[in-house]
Amino acid sequence: MLTAGALAATAVALIPLVYLLLRTVQAGLPAWWDRVTTPRVAELTMTSILLGVVVSVGCLVVGVGSAYLVTRTNVPGRGLFAVVAALPLAVPSYVAAFTWVSVADLWSSTARFEGFWPAALVLTLYTYPYVYLPVAAALVGADQAQEEVARSLGRGPWSTLFTVTLPQVRPAVAGGSLLAVLYVLADFGAVSILRVDTFTRAIFTAFTAGFDRIGALTLSTLLLLLTLVILTLESRTRRSGARYSSRGTSRPVQPADLGVWRWAGLAGLLAVAAAALGVPALSMVRWVGAGVSRPDSVADVAAAAAGSLSVSLAGTVVTMLLAVPVGLLAARHSSRLSAALERAAYVAHSLPGIVVGLSLVFFGVTVALPLYQTTWLLALAYATLFLPLGVAAVIGAAGQAPPSLEEVGQSLGRNRWEVFRTITLPLTMPGVGAGAALVFLACMKELPATLLLRPTGLDTLATELWQATGVQRYAEAAPYAFLLVVLAALPTWVLARRTGVVGAPRLERRPEVLDLVTEDPGDNRVLTGAGTGGEQ
Numbered sequence: 001m002l003t004a005g006a007l008a009a010t011a012v013a014l015i016p017l018v019y020l021l022l023r024t025v026q027a028g029l030p031a032w033w034d035r036v037t038t039p040r041v042a043e044l045t046m047t048s049i050l051l052g053v054v055v056s057v058g059c060l061v062v063g064v065g066s067a068y069l070v071t072r073t074n075v076p077g078r079g080l081f082a083v084v085a086a087l088p089l090a091v092p093s094y095v096a097a098f099t100w101v102s103v104a105d106l107w108s109s110t111a112r113f114e115g116f117w118p119a120a121l122v123l124t125l126y127t128y129p130y131v132y133l134p135v136a137a138a139l140v141g142a143d144q145a146q147e148e149v150a151r152s153l154g155r156g157p158w159s160t161l162f163t164v165t166l167p168q169v170r171p172a173v174a175g176g177s178l179l180a181v182l183y184v185l186a187d188f189g190a191v192s193i194l195r196v197d198t199f200t201r202a203i204f205t206a207f208t209a210g211f212d213r214i215g216a217l218t219l220s221t222l223l224l225l226l227t228l229v230i231l232t233l234e235s236r237t238r239r240s241g242a243r244y245s246s247r248g249t250s251r252p253v254q255p256a257d258l259g260v261w262r263w264a265g266l267a268g269l270l271a272v273a274a275a276a277l278g279v280p281a282l283s284m285v286r287w288v289g290a291g292v293s294r295p296d297s298v299a300d301v302a303a304a305a306a307g308s309l310s311v312s313l314a315g316t317v318v319t320m321l322l323a324v325p326v327g328l329l330a331a332r333h334s335s336r337l338s339a340a341l342e343r344a345a346y347v348a349h350s351l352p353g354i355v356v357g358l359s360l361v362f363f364g365v366t367v368a369l370p371l372y373q374t375t376w377l378l379a380l381a382y383a384t385l386f387l388p389l390g391v392a393a394v395i396g397a398a399g400q401a402p403p404s405l406e407e408v409g410q411s412l413g414r415n416r417w418e419v420f421r422t423i424t425l426p427l428t429m430p431g432v433g434a435g436a437a438l439v440f441l442a443c444m445k446e447l448p449a450t451l452l453l454r455p456t457g458l459d460t461l462a463t464e465l466w467q468a469t470g471v472q473r474y475a476e477a478a479p480y481a482f483l484l485v486v487l488a489a490l491p492t493w494v495l496a497r498r499t500g501v502v503g504a505p506r507l508e509r510r511p512e513v514l515d516l517v518t519e520d521p522g523d524n525r526v527l528t529g530a531g532t533g534g535e536q
Helices: 002-011 013-026 030-035 039-072 079-085 091-107 116-125 129-141 142-154 157-168 172-186 189-193 199-208 213-236 261-292 298-332 336-345 353-366 375-400 403-411 418-445 448-453 460-468 474-499
Strands: 511-517 526-533
Touching: 002 013, 002 199, 002 298, 002 336, 002 375, 013 030, 013 142, 013 213, 013 353, 030 213, 039 079, 039 116, 039 172, 039 213, 039 261, 079 213, 079 261, 091 116, 091 189, 091 261, 116 189, 116 261, 129 142, 129 172, 129 418, 157 172, 172 213, 172 298, 172 375, 189 199, 189 353, 199 213, 213 336, 213 353, 261 375, 261 418, 261 474, 298 336, 298 375, 298 418, 298 460, 298 474, 336 375, 353 448, 375 418, 375 448, 403 418, 418 460, 418 474, 448 460, 460 474
Parallel strands: none
Antiparallel strands: 511 526
């Protein structure tokens, strides 16, 4: 059943690949080769690779650091920052880039905020949640007993962090980093506004401004090849047969006491939040009053919000139904087939949305005509684009679920379906929830595929926002941008509560005595005892 589901998911993910191959063969391989072997293509390749490397490193530092601070330390306000740290994911890259440009122009009218490093900064600030969310969920479920053993054997806090804690959540770290790199390769909005020539900007320009479809398809195939190289390199870094343990009991996570350093951690979280959310907020405050004062503006915003919620929910359901079998197959049944199916799920994620949209238009017209001009074809496009978000989260959670529990369930007479339903699926639900939140947020702000595939008369917050900013009506665009952030905060908060990042109970620990609170099932009285040293 898992293999059949994974094959179906892979078929969806490979639709853009089939489209590109058909169009490339029609154009002819000699024409393709002549366009590939040019200095311009070499420059685009180097810029795209360097931007992906720089942003992925920044996402690792900010994402893993934020996840550790809000889940494992006593930083003040960690419950609030658990939600705030995920909100930048809801800000569309083109909105983020423009707000940074506009705020920078307020400070300096001579120096332009554009180029490689400004683009790397903006993309890092609005991409690091791809690392933060799965790592935070994995840290909440990781086995803290191993860290306590390491500390009891003389390892310091930093040594324990890098040799015990982080290796336990390595699948989530690797999956989030891979998603960040692929997002950078596929991003168009930020690199376009900040004037950085990457594959996506060149592809979009060839499609829309240059009317050079063959050139755009040639660059798209190169971007696809680059994605396959990245997936191959990432797969070679994995440890074959590695398992990552989770907490075997309901014992809450004990936050580490950072002492005076907790204020430094707080300052870091505040700096990231101010840069990622404060700058867009400063720009939107200037426009939002004028934007909602237009006649019928409230009704237009409400209709766009309803459209966004409906198509995003449909896209999330379809994506996660396809992602669960791929993730569980890759985590539980290691083989060449499962590895190939997992890599195939990532193929379309690095392609620009316009290429995926065109491929789904081709698919709807030639193969699935009843789906054309329906919400479900758009949902299928979302699944094609964002399937890796769900797969990475499911793999990270399933990698922590002990296979021995499933073996015990089978030894007690349960069949495989009962074991999957009662043991495997509940253990991976935090990962499924993290993946669903990521997919929902990505669907909310997706633009090119939505513009091509949305049913006639359906508007979303992203499409309305793009139309307003395209003609520089920024006051009109502000309410749509503001509502995107507000709607994104709701599933993020629910996700944080579900995974235990927010509101997790704590144990009070004194230097030498640990209070143990238990409940007597006989008379429901609360009994309090104390244990010291190695006593339990």
